[in-house]
Amino acid sequence: MNLAYFRKSTFDQHKTVYNVKKEAKKLGLSIMGTTELPNNKGTILQVCNPLWIGNLIATDMNLIGLLPCTIAVISKKDDVLVGVGSPAILGNISQSPAILQLAIQVEKKLKELIHTSAGVGPLKPSGITLYSTTTCPYCKMEAAWLDQRKIKYEEIHVDLDQKAAEEMVQKTGQMGVPVTAIQYAGGEEEYIVGFDRPQLAQILGVSQ
Numbered sequence: 001m002n003l004a005y006f007r008k009s010t011f012d013q014h015k016t017v018y019n020v021k022k023e024a025k026k027l028g029l030s031i032m033g034t035t036e037l038p039n040n041k042g043t044i045l046q047v048c049n050p051l052w053i054g055n056l057i058a059t060d061m062n063l064i065g066l067l068p069c070t071i072a073v074i075s076k077k078d079d080v081l082v083g084v085g086s087p088a089i090l091g092n093i094s095q096s097p098a099i100l101q102l103a104i105q106v107e108k109k110l111k112e113l114i115h116t117s118a119g120v121g122p123l124k125p126s127g128i129t130l131y132s133t134t135t136c137p138y139c140k141m142e143a144a145w146l147d148q149r150k151i152k153y154e155e156i157h158v159d160l161d162q163k164a165a166e167e168m169v170q171k172t173g174q175m176g177v178p179v180t181a182i183q184y185a186g187g188e189e190e191y192i193v194g195f196d197r198p199q200l201a202q203i204l205g206v207s208q
Contacts, residue, residue, distance in 0.1 A: 006083030010119035013080045017043045019117035042074035066090040082118050084110045127183035128153035131168045139178040142195040149206045
C-alpha cells in the first residue's frame with residue numbers, strides 16, 4: 001500500500017493548480033483552502049466533499065485525520081507533481097463496511113481529479129507479483145481470486161526465497177503476507193498489503 005498517489009503533470013505549476021480548482025468543482029468537490037509553499041515550491045489545496053466528512057464523522061470520528069482531502073502540487077527539479085494521500089489507508093484501518101465503501105468512493109474521485117488536473121490518463125498495470133508463503137490461507141485465497149478472473153501474476157513464496165523476503169520487507173516495511181506488487185508502465189509500483197479485494201478489483205478493473 002502506498003501512502004500517497006502522485007502523478008507528473010503535463011502542465012506548469014500555475015496551470016496545474018488552476019486545473020485542480022476548476023476540475024474539483026466539476027466533480028462536486030469544495031476548495032476549503034490553499035497554502036503556498038516557500039520559494040514557489042508548490043501549493044497545498046484542501047479539497048474535499050462535505051458529505052464525505054459528515055459520513056466519516058457519523059460512522060467513526062476517530063478516523064477523521066485519515067480522510068485524504070489535501071491535494072499537493074509540488075515543483076521537484078524540472079517536474080511538477082500532483083498527488084494526494086492514499087484513501088486505502090482509511091479503508092484498511094477501519095473494519096466498517098461503510099468506511100470501506102467511502103474509501104473506495106474517495107479514491108476513485110480523487111484519482112480522477114489528479115488525472116484531469118495533470119492531463120494524464122489512469123495508470124495501466126503491466127505486471128503483478130504476489131508475495132506469499134506456502135502455508136498462508138489468505139495468500140491461497142488471493143491466488144484463487146486472481147485465477148478466477150484470469151489475471152496473470154507471478155507468485156513468490158518468501159518462506160522459500162530469503163532474498164525475495166528481504167526485498168519485500170525493504171520495499172514495503174511489511175513482514176506479513178500476502179503483499180501484492182502492482183507494476184505500472186513507466187516503472188511506477190504500488191503495494192497492497194493483505195488480501196484487499198476491493199482495492200485489487202478497482203486497480204485491475206474486475207469484479208470483487
